Structures are given as C-alpha cells and as structure tokens.
Amino acid sequence: MAGLHTNSHPEPLLLHEAKLRGWSGGAGGGDEVSEGVRGFRPPPLQENPSPLSGDGRWGKRDAWRRRGGQGGEGGTRGAGLLALVTVGLMLAFSTGRASAQEPTPSDDEVNAIARELYCPVCENVPLDVCPTQACAQWRATIREKLVLGWTEPQIQDYFVAQYGDRVLAAPPPRGLNWLVYLLPPVALVAAGLLLWQTMRRWRRAAEQAPIPAAPLEADPYVRRLEEELKRRG
Amino acid sequence: MALVGHFALILTFLAALYGAGAAAYGALRHRPALVESGRHAMVLTWPLITVSAACIIGLLVTGAYQVEYVANVTSQAMPIYLRVTALWGGQSGSLVFWSWLMAAFATAASLRRWDRDRELLPWVVVVTMVTLAFFVSLVLFFENPFRSLWQTIDGAQLSAIFQPAGTLPLVPSDGRGLNPLLRHPGMIIHPPMLYLGFVSFVIPFAFAVAALVVGRSDDRWIRVTRRWTLVAWLFLSLGLILGGRWAYDVLGWGGYWGWDPVEIAAFMPWLTGTAFLHSVMIQEKRGMLKRWNMVLIILTYALVIFGTFLTRSGVLSSVHAFAQSAIGPMFFAFIGVTTVASLSLLLHRWPDLRSENQLGSLLSRESLFLLNNLLFMGILIICFWGVLFPLISELFTGQKVTVGPPFYERATGPLWGGLLLLMGVAPLSAYGRTSARLLGIALWKPLALSLLVPIGLLATGMDSLAAILGYWLAVLVALVTVHEFWRGARARHRTRGESLFVALGRMAGRNRRRYGGYIIHLGVVLMAFGIIGIELFQTETQGSLARGEQLTLGRYVMVYDGVTQWDTADGRNVTRAVVSIYRDGKALGALYPRRDFYYESQQPMTIPGVRSSLEDDFYVILVNWEPIGNQSATFKVYHNPLVNFVWFGGIVFIFGTLLAAWPEREPEPEPRRAQARAPAIAGA
Numbered sequence: 001m002a003g004l005h006t007n008s009h010p011e012p013l014l015l016h017e018a019k020l021r022g023w024s025g026g027a028g029g030g031d032e033v034s035e036g037v038r039g040f041r042p043p044p045l046q047e048n049p050s051p052l053s054g055d056g057r058w059g060k061r062d063a064w065r066r067r068g069g070q071g072g073e074g075g076t077r078g079a080g081l082l083a084l085v086t087v088g089l090m091l092a093f094s095t096g097r098a099s100a101q102e103p104t105p106s107d108d109e110v111n112a113i114a115r116e117l118y119c120p121v122c123e124n125v126p127l128d129v130c131p132t133q134a135c136a137q138w139r140a141t142i143r144e145k146l147v148l149g150w151t152e153p154q155i156q157d158y159f160v161a162q163y164g165d166r167v168l169a170a171p172p173p174r175g176l177n178w179l180v181y182l183l184p185p186v187a188l189v190a191a192g193l194l195l196w197q198t199m200r201r202w203r204r205a206a207e208q209a210p211i212p213a214a215p216l217e218a219d220p221y222v223r224r225l226e227e228e229l230k231r232r233g
Numbered sequence: 234m235a236l237v238g239h240f241a242l243i244l245t246f247l248a249a250l251y252g253a254g255a256a257a258y259g260a261l262r263h264r265p266a267l268v269e270s271g272r273h274a275m276v277l278t279w280p281l282i283t284v285s286a287a288c289i290i291g292l293l294v295t296g297a298y299q300v301e302y303v304a305n306v307t308s309q310a311m312p313i314y315l316r317v318t319a320l321w322g323g324q325s326g327s328l329v330f331w332s333w334l335m336a337a338f339a340t341a342a343s344l345r346r347w348d349r350d351r352e353l354l355p356w357v358v359v360v361t362m363v364t365l366a367f368f369v370s371l372v373l374f375f376e377n378p379f380r381s382l383w384q385t386i387d388g389a390q391l392s393a394i395f396q397p398a399g400t401l402p403l404v405p406s407d408g409r410g411l412n413p414l415l416r417h418p419g420m421i422i423h424p425p426m427l428y429l430g431f432v433s434f435v436i437p438f439a440f441a442v443a444a445l446v447v448g449r450s451d452d453r454w455i456r457v458t459r460r461w462t463l464v465a466w467l468f469l470s471l472g473l474i475l476g477g478r479w480a481y482d483v484l485g486w487g488g489y490w491g492w493d494p495v496e497i498a499a500f501m502p503w504l505t506g507t508a509f510l511h512s513v514m515i516q517e518k519r520g521m522l523k524r525w526n527m528v529l530i531i532l533t534y535a536l537v538i539f540g541t542f543l544t545r546s547g548v549l550s551s552v553h554a555f556a557q558s559a560i561g562p563m564f565f566a567f568i569g570v571t572t573v574a575s576l577s578l579l580l581h582r583w584p585d586l587r588s589e590n591q592l593g594s595l596l597s598r599e600s601l602f603l604l605n606n607l608l609f610m611g612i613l614i615i616c617f618w619g620v621l622f623p624l625i626s627e628l629f630t631g632q633k634v635t636v637g638p639p640f641y642e643r644a645t646g647p648l649w650g651g652l653l654l655l656m657g658v659a660p661l662s663a664y665g666r667t668s669a670r671l672l673g674i675a676l677w678k679p680l681a682l683s684l685l686v687p688i689g690l691l692a693t694g695m696d697s698l699a700a701i702l703g704y705w706l707a708v709l710v711a712l713v714t715v716h717e718f719w720r721g722a723r724a725r726h727r728t729r730g731e732s733l734f735v736a737l738g739r740m741a742g743r744n745r746r747r748y749g750g751y752i753i754h755l756g757v758v759l760m761a762f763g764i765i766g767i768e769l770f771q772t773e774t775q776g777s778l779a780r781g782e783q784l785t786l787g788r789y790v791m792v793y794d795g796v797t798q799w800d801t802a803d804g805r806n807v808t809r810a811v812v813s814i815y816r817d818g819k820a821l822g823a824l825y826p827r828r829d830f831y832y833e834s835q836q837p838m839t840i841p842g843v844r845s846s847l848e849d850d851f852y853v854i855l856v857n858w859e860p861i862g863n864q865s866a867t868f869k870v871y872h873n874p875l876v877n878f879v880w881f882g883g884i885v886f887i888f889g890t891l892l893a894a895w896p897e898r899e900p901e902p903e904p905r906r907a908q909a910r911a912p913a914i915a916g917a
Contacts, residue, residue, distance in 0.1 A: 107775035107867070118635045124493045126637070129486035129854075129869075131839055136857075169637035171622070176630055180622045184644055188611040195607055199592055199600060206591030 105146040113142050113152050117159055117167050126169070235300055235379040238288025239394055242329075242379070245281040245336070246369040248274045253362035260355035268355045272343055275358050278365060279336040286333045289326060289378050293319050299404040301392040302326060302378035308410035308833050310804040315411060318421045322411045325376035327424065331541060332368040334432040335361065342436050342461070350457060356443030357436075364435055367567050375559045410804070410833040419479030423472055427499050427544070430469030431537045434502060436461040438534035438575075441527055445578040450523065450585045455513045463894035466510060469503045470890060474883040485839030485854045487773065487871035489879065492641040494620045498543035501616055502536040505529055508609035511602050518664055519599060520589030524579065525606070527586065531575045538568050543620075593666035601659040608648045608655070615644045642768070646699065653706035653761060656754050657683075657713050679716055683709040703765040711758045714751045721748075741892065749893025756889055759882030766849075766875025775856065775869040787872050789851050790815040794823070796858050796866050806830040810855045810866055814844050826855040826868070849874045 114128035119135050127135050138159075145155045159167045171177035252274030259267030289302070293316045298304045306322040307315075321327040339361035343354060372378070380392040383400035390403060414420065437458035444454040476496065477489035490496060509529040515522045542564040579586075592599060619636040626634045661675040686708045687701045695701060718737060721744075725736035741748035776784045778793040785791075794811040801807055809827035813820065824842030831838070844851040850873040858866035 107777070107869075108773075111773070111775055111869075118637060120633075124491060124635070124637065125486070131485070131837055131856075164632060166623075166633040166635045169635060170640040171626065171634040171636065176626060177634065179625070180618065180634075180636060180640070184611070184615045184618055187614045188607075191607055191610060195603055199595060199603065202588070202592035203595065206593060 105143060109146060110139055110142050113146075113155055114139050116152075116156070116169050118169060120163050120166055234288050234291050234295075234297070235381060236394070238285045238292075239377070239379040241281050241285040241288065242369060242373055242377075245278050245285060245332070246366060246373055248278045248281060249336075249362040249366040249369060252278065253359045253366065256355040256358035256362070260359075268358075271355065271358050271362075275336075275343060275362055276340050278362070279333075279340045282329070282333045282336045282369070286320065286329055289329060290317055290320055293317065296408070298406070298408050299381045299402055300378070301380045301382050304382065304405050304408040306408070306411050308408040308804070310802070310833070311410060312803070315416060315421075319411050321424045321428070322415050323378075325372060325378040327428070328368055328372045328376055329378060330425070331428055331432065332365055332372065334428055335365045335368065335435065338432055338436055339365065339439075342439070350453065352447050353440060353443040353449070353454065353457070356446045357439040360439035360442050361435060363571075364439075371560050371563060375563065407833070410831065413805075413829065413831040413834060413836050413838045414483060417479055417483045419475050419482060423475040423479055424544075426468050426475055427472030428541075430465050430467070430472055431502065431541055433461055433465030433468060434506060434530075434533050434537050437465070438530050441530045442575055442578065445527065445575070445582050448582060448585060450582070450587075452513070452516050452520070452523075455516060455526065459513070460894055460896070462506070462510060462513070463890065466503070466506050467887065467890040467894055469499070469506060470883075471887055473499060473503060474880075474887070477883075478880065481876075482843075483838065483840060485841050487771065487841075487852050487854070487869075487873065488767070489876075492619070492638040495544050497616045497620050497641075498540040501613055502533050502540055504609050504613045504616070505533040505536055508606045509533060511605050515599050515602050521592075521599060522603075523586040523588065524583065527579045528576075529606075531572060531579065534575075535568050535572045538564065538571070590665075593664075594668065596662055596669055596672050597667050598659060598662045598664045601655055601662055605652065605655050605659065608651050611648045612645050615641065615648075619644075649761075650702060650706060653703070653710055653757075656757065657706060657709040660713055660717055660751065660754075676713075679709060679712040683712055697769050700765050700769045703761060707758045707761040707765075710754060714754050714758070717751055718748070745895060746893045749889045749891075749895075752889030752892060753886050754889075756882045756884075756886030759878045759885055761882075763875045763878030763880075763882060766878065767873045770874045771871060773869065773871045775867065777857075777865055777867040779865045784868060784870060786851075786870050788816050789870075789872065790818075791824075791851075791853065791868070791870055793866060793868070796855075796864055804832050806832065808855065808858060810842075810858065810868070812842065812853055812868070814851055816851075821851075824851075824853050826853040828855050845877060847877055850876050 111128040114135075115126050117127040117138070118124065119127055119130055119132070119138055121134055122130050122132055125135075127138055142155055145158065150158070156168070160172075165172055165177075171180050173181060252271045254271070255267045255274065256271030259265065259269075259271060292300050292303050293307050294313060296303065296307065296309065296316075302323060302325055306319040306326065311319070319326065321330045339358070342357060342361070377394065380394055381396075382390060382392050382403040382405070383397055384390055384403040385400050391397065391400070396402065437454070440454040440458045444450075473496075476499070480486075480491070481489040509526065512522050512529060513526055516526050542560070594600065619641055622636055623634050626632055657679070658672070658676065662672050683705060687705045690701050690704060718741075721740045722733050722737040725731050725740055726733050729736070731739065741752075772787060774784060774786045778784060780793055780795055783790050783792045792813045792815070794813055796808060796810040798806065798808045807827055807829050809825050812824050812826065814822060814824055821844055824844055826842035827840050829838045829840065830836075839854055842853040850871075852871040852873055854869045854871075856867040856869050858864070
C-alpha cells in the first residue's frame with residue numbers, strides 16, 4: 001500500500017484505487033483499523049508540498065485568500081487537476097462523507113452526546129475522542145439520530161439497547177450496580193467511625209492516666225529541638 | 234545469545250531461591266555463615282540478571298528476528314535507542330527489567346546497611362529474593378523473551394527455547410515494531426520511572442517484614458528505609474506526572490488523566506505510599522500508629538505487585554482475558570500469599586506494637602495525620618472498587634459495565650478538597666496536646682486573607698461552587714505554607730542575624746524533610762490550580778473547514794491553511810495540517826497538528842498542535858481530512874485554561890521531594906533521639 005502515495009503526481013486511477021482501498025480497509029479491517037487508514041490517499045494537490053517553505057505568508061490572515069484564488073497551475077496539468085478534483089468530489093459524495101462545510105447537526109452537538117458514551121472495543125476512551133473507525137461510525141449514527149430529532153436520552157437508550165450498559169460512562173444505578181455507588185461511601189463512613197472510636201479511646205486513656213511528659217521529651221536535647229522547632233514554626 | 238540469556242536467567246532464579254532459603258535457615262538456626270552465603274547469592278543475582286538483560290538488549294539491537302520478543306517489539310526502521318528501550322516495550326521484557334531493578338536494589342540495600350542491622354538483614358534477603366524469584370519464574374515459565382520462532386513442516390508456527398523436533402527455524406525478515414504510542418520520549422522514560430518507584434517500595438516492605446519476624450517494635454525499619462521510601466515515592470510521582478504529560482502530548486484527547494485502570498494501578502501504590510510517608514512521621518515522633526504503618530506498607534507492596542501486573546498485561550479488562558492469561562492467576566496467588574503471610578506476622582506481633590503514646594488532642598498533628606490517612610484510604614477504596622467492579626459485574630450478571638471518569642471525579646473530588654483543607658490546617662497544629670484556641674490563633678490570619686479568593690471569584694461572576702471552594706482551599710494552603718517559611722526564616726534572621734535569604738536556605742537545608750514537604754505542598758497547590766482550571770473550565774469545539782475557513786473558540790480564532798502528507802524513512806505516513814492561530818485578532822503563529830500512521834503496526838497516532846502560555850493552552854487535533862478537492866479537514870480544538878500549572882506544579886513537587894530525600898550533610902539529630910527512646914521502650 002505504501003506505493004500508493006509515494007509519488008507527488010497522482011493519477012486519477014491511482015486516486016480511485018486508493019480511495020476504494022482505504023474504505024474497504026476501514027470497513028472490513030475491524031476496529032483496529034482507524035480513520036488513519038482513510039488517510040491512505042495521494043498527497044494533496046499542492047504545487048509546493050511543504051507549507052513550511054515559509055516566506056512568512058502563513059502568519060497573514062489574507063494569505064489563504066491569495067492562495068485560494070490560485071486555482072490550477074495552468075495548462076494541461078491544470079485541466080488534469082480539475083478532472084481530479086471533480087472525481088474526488090464525486091467520490092466524496094458517493095461514499096456519503098459529510099464534506100459540507102457546516103453539517104447539521106454540528107460536530108459539537110454530536111460530540112456533546114458522544115462524550116458520555118464508550119465504545120465496546122476501545123477500553124475507557126470516550127466516543128468523542130476515540131480515533132478508531134468503529135467510533136467514527138458511532139458518531140455518524142449519533143448524527144443520523146439527531147437529524148431524526150432524537151433527544152440525548154433517546155440516543156443513549158438506543159446505544160444501551162444495542163450494545164449493553166457498558167456504553168455508559170458509569171453503571172446505571174440498578175441491581176448489583178448499586179454496589180459501585182454504595183460501597184465506597186459505606187466503607188469510608190465505617191473507617192471514619194472506626195477512627196473516631198479509636199481516637200476517643202486513646203483520648204480517654206490519655207485523660208485517665210495523664211502521662212506527665214512523653215518519654216522523648218525527657219531528653220533535654222529533644223526538648224531543645226522541639227523548642228527550636230516551635231520557635232521556628 | 235538467546236541461550237546465554239536464558240541460562241543466566243535460570244541461574245538468577247536458582248541464586249534467588251538459594252539466597253532466600255539460606256538466609257532464612259541461617260537466621261532461624263543462628264548460623265551466620267549460612268546467612269552470609271545467602272547474602273552472597275543475593276549479590277550474585279544482580280550480575281546474573283544483568284547478563285540476561287544485556288542479552289535481550291543485544292538481540293534487540295542486532296535485530297535477531299528469529300527471537301519472538303524481538304520480532305514483536307522491534308523492526309528494521311527503528312533507531313538504536315528505541316531498540317534498547319524496547320526492553321520494556323513488551324510484557325516479558327518489562328518483567329526482566331523489573332527483576333533487574335529488584336536485584337540491583339536488593340544488592341544496594343544490603344551493601345549499605347549490612348553492618349548496622351545484622352538481625353534484620355537475613356529477612357530482608359528473604360523478602361527481596363522471594364520477590365525476585367517470583368518475577369524471574371514468571372519470565373522463565375510463562376513469558377520467556379528468549380523463545381525463538383520455529384515452523385513445522387506443515388507450516389504451523391510455534392515458539393520455543395530449543396528447536397522442537399520436526400521444525401525448522403523461522404526467521405522473519407522484519408519485526409512488527411514497537412507500538413507507536415510507546416515511541417514518544419515521554420513513554421520511553423515513563424515506564425522505567427514507575428518501575429523504579431514500584432521496586433523501591435519493596436525495600437521498606439522487606440525491612441518491615443524483617444522487623445516483624447525478629448520482633449523489633451521500634452521504628453528502626455522506618456528510619457533505615459526512609460530514604461528508600463522517599464526515593465520510591467519520588468520516582469512514582471515522576472512516573473505519574475510524565476505519564477500525564479505523555480498522554481497530553483500524544484494521545485490527542487485534550488487531557489492528561491483518564492482514570493483508566495492502568496493509570497489507577499500505578500496511582501494506588503502512590504496513594505498508600507503518600508499516606509505512609511505522613512503516618513511514619515507520627516511513629517518517629519510519637520511512637521504511635523505502629524500497627525497502622527505496617528498495614529500501610531503491606532498494602533503498598535501488594536498494590537505494587539498488582540500495579541506491575543496490571544500496567545503490562547491488561548488482562549483485567551475482562552474475566553475471560555484473566556482466565557485465559559497464564560500469569561494472571563500466578564500474580565493473584567503471589568499477592569494473596571504474601572499479603573496473608575505478612576498480615577499473619579503482623580497479627581502475631583500485634584501486642585508488641587502498642588502505641589507508646591496517647592492521643593493528646595483531637596486537633597493535634599497526630600489526629601490530623603490520621604484524618605489525612607483516612608482520606609487517602611477513601612480515595613484508594615474508590616479507585617480499587619472502580620477498577621474491580623466491572624469484573625464483579627461481569628462475573629455475577631454477565632453484563633460488562635464501564636466505570637469511567639465521571640464516577641471517579643465525583644467520588645474523589647470532595648476527598649481531594651478535604652486533603653487540601655488538611656494541608657492548610659495541619660502544618661499549624663502541634664504534636665501532642667493542642668487546643669482549638671491555639672490552632673485558631675495560628676489559623677485565623679491566613680484564613681481571613683484566603684477568604685478574599687471566594688469573594689473575588691464571586692465578584693467576577695464565577696458560578697462553579699467546586700471551583701470556588703477548590704481555589705479558596707488551594708490559596709489557604711499556599712498562604713499557610715508560605716507563612717511557615719516566612720516565620721522560620723524570620724526567626725533565624727532575628728536570632729542569628731542572617732539575612733532573610735540565607736536564613737531561608739539554611740533553614741530548609743537543616744530541616745529538609747519538613748521544608749521539602751512544604752515545597753511539595755506548594756507543588757500540589759499549583760497542580761490543583763491547573764487541575765481545577767482544565768477540569769472545570771475546558772471548552773472545545775469541532776468543525777470541518779475548507780482551506781482558508783476559520784473556527785472560533787472563545788477568544789481564539791483558528792484559520793486552516795492546508796494539509797500535506799508524506800512518507801518518512803522510519804515507516805510512517807505523516808498527515809500534517811497547518812493552522813494559524815489568532816487571539817483577540819492578534820496573530821500568534823502557526824500550529825501543525827498531525828496524524829502519523831505506522832505501516833508496520835497499522836496504527837495511527839494523533840499528535841496535537843499546542844500553543845502554550847502560562848494562562849492557557851490552545852490544543853488542536855486533526856480529526857479527519859480530505860486531501861483532494863478543497864482539501865477540507867476536520868479539527869477538534871480545546872481551550873485548556875491553566876493546564877500548565879499542572880506541569881509547573883509537578884516540577885515544584887519533584888523538587889520538594891528531592892530536597893526531602895537528599896542526604897543530609899550534617900549528622901541528623903533524630904537517630905540520637907531514637908537511641909534515647911530505645912531503652913525507654915525496652916524498659917516499658
């Protein structure tokens with residue numbers, strides 16, 4: 001596959017192939033294969049492949065406009081590129097990729113729901129930041145449901161029904177799951193009570209048999225040290 | 234080379250077993266010669282396992298791909314330094330690395346203190362060598378890095394040390410390469426740091442068990458191992474902070490801590506270790522909490538073993554993975570046996586470990602340290618339960634559940650707040666008898682001053698109660714701590730006529746543990762500032778942009794300039810976007826978020842572009858891109874307020890720990906006090 005994007009002058013056929021492979025790899029390769037696979041495409045259509053060859057224009061706000069207006073490189077090559085662009089766009093639409101500038105609902109709306117969900121494959125990675133293909137599909141599902149007008153609880157219920165409770169960030173409070181919420185506070189309160197009891201016992205013992213001075217304070221050196229420490233704070 | 238390493242490992246195992254056996258037998262039968270022989274065996278384990286580790290490194294560097302481990306973690310494209318560090322890139326290698334550290338530390342511990350603590354040392358040899366033998370046995374019998382690949386006539390692959398009958402050597406032309414996530418410099422240093430911390434904690438545990446076995450009820454074991462404990466804690470803290478930094482730089486989710494079971498596994502020994510560091514002071518100063526300190530160090534050891542197991546194996550992700558794993562049950566058996574054995578020893582010595590002192594006051598330093606321990610234990614319970622519960626649920630109901638960050642954040646948040654409050658109050662309370670009045674006199678000024686913070690925050694319209702409380706407590710701690718420095722320096726300035734600056738330096742130099750501890754507290758305050766900032770005020774947005782389009786988040790505007798893609802010599806395909814960042818309309822420069830795709834492992838890595846300032850980070854992730862047509866790309870951007878305080882605080886934290894752990898130049902006053910008290914105990 002590496003050969004697919006080593007040259008800097010992609011041909012339409014090659015592009016097509018890369019695109020298809022990228023997609024089929026993503027769909028069939030299981031969850032290990034990530035969106036990165038979709039990046040298996042020829043290099044971008046730029047005369048200068050390195051934006052770093054800086055003449056300072058990157059810092060300027062209007063630079064992009066100038067470059068945006070450049071269009072093709074002229075001549076037959078420009079026509080080829082134009083064809084390429086057309087093919088690319090067609091492919092983009094044919095595979096259902098959202099290439100529109102402002103999708104409805106917005107990415108932020110999708111992420112707000114995705115943040116509270118966990119995919120069954122990638123342990124402990126919230127759906128909104130998970131880079132795998134499976135999670136991208138889940139996010140697409142959320143978007144579809146939002147388009148249909150579903151609310152967040154409805155979408156969550158849908159995922160729970162599909163994949164089980166593990167998609168939720170925390171176990172739903174029912175049945176055995178109560179344990180996860182009850183045990184730590186109960187243990188903490190019990191430990192606190194135990195500590196309180198112990199401290200009171202020690203305290204009572206100290207009151208009943210007041211030790212005139214702790215043995216260590218009988219040592220004049222230590223007394224001086226403690227005093228000095230006290231003085232120093 | 235593989236066979237040499239394998240045999241060195243076998244010899245290490247035998248030497249460790251012999252060392253433990255000879256030392257135990259010699260100590261029980263009062264045969265110093267046998268104990269000495271056991272110690273020699275222990276000292277021998279280190280060069281032996283060094284040979285073994287060197288063989289693995291040799292195999293890794295020379296690219297001996299017929300060895301399974303080498304084929305799994307290295308590849309032709311990897312530079313030399315990555316091949317060397319691939320020693321801890323896989324499970325079996327990291328077990329060897331762990332054992333190597335264990336052997337080295339055991340040797341170091343015995344070399345330094347052999348003459349002074351003759352009665353304790355046989356048992357230190359026993360504990361460290363049993364631990365070492367356990368880890369080496371795991372490597373030898375379950376996860377051997379020296380196994381080579383073989384192929385049978387009918388094409389099946391298998392791995393074994395020696396050539397099985399009817400097979401031919403299988404030499405892959407290239408390896409699979411190290412997991413790309415592990416190639417970051419942070420990840421190269423992070424595991425050894427954690428392991429150094431883990432293994433160092435075995436030494437205090439070994440001395441604690443030795444004290445229990447021989448029946449010493451004083452705090453000798455704590456004094457001998459104080460520096461070990463601090464060094465262990467230092468490396469563990471460093472490991473955790475570096476791990477957080479690595480996650481922030483490499484994982485591309487805008488955060489540094491995800492409450493992942495693996496993170497928590499490394500965090501739990503730190504919790505008990507921190508509680509231990511505080512409560513041993515009470516034993517040293519007041520002769521109290523002897524039993525509790527034993528419990529804490531036993532717990533820390535168990536959690537260290539548990540953490541080692543969890544960080545590399547990942548088998549706790551499900552019951553099935555655990556059942557299928559060969560070393561999972563071994564680990565649990567070892568943790569169980571060592572914990573039960575040491576707790577039985579503790580119960581056996583329970584009456585001897587009575588407190589030498591009573592609790593003077595419920596507001597004394599001792600009481601507040603106990604509260605500190607209670608809170609740390611609370612956080613530990615939450616973490617442990619959160620890691621364990623998915624397994625319990627799966628076991629009993631068949632339903633897997635996720636216990637994610639919201640659970641931990643909500644549950645531990647108030648406890649962290651409580652710890653901050655204690656950090657503000659406890660330095661002002663005295664040991665022994667103290668009264669609410671005295672504490673109140675010391676506390677009221679910083680308390681009154683700190684109240685300006687919530688008032689100020691409310692005035693600016695902040696409506697998050699958690700943030701207001703958090704910042705208030707953090708400022709209180711800072712005021713109290715700085716005031717402590719000021720009081721001490723001023724006292725020296727007055728009594729000795731030193732300049733305030735000199736007084737500050739000398740004071741901290743003479744009381745390293747005390748002032749090192751306070752510096753650590755200041756580090757925690759800084760980290761708290763950062764953590765509250767990013768946890769409560771992080772904002773984010775995502776959008777697909779065509780070239781030249783922009784995305785706005787708060788005061789920031791990001792303009793997308795373009796994307797490029799190329800192959801690198803080390804087997805990556807890099808997709809890098811260029812974006813220009815503006816704040817309040819002012820240009821701040823360009824960022825280059827990128828996605829690296831590793832061909833050999835078929836794994837992507839998301840590397841954010843980050844614009845850092847003291848105030849905040851602007852953090853850009855390249856989510857997706859369309860290199861054809863309009864070159865549109867999808868970005869996710871985060872605004873992370875104050876996040877850099879986490880890292881600054883971490884540096885201050887580590888500096889404080891170094892100060893506390895640094896060897897004293899002058900003789901310490903404390904050993905004399907211990908000697909003064911020892912007869913008193915003997916007489917009591």
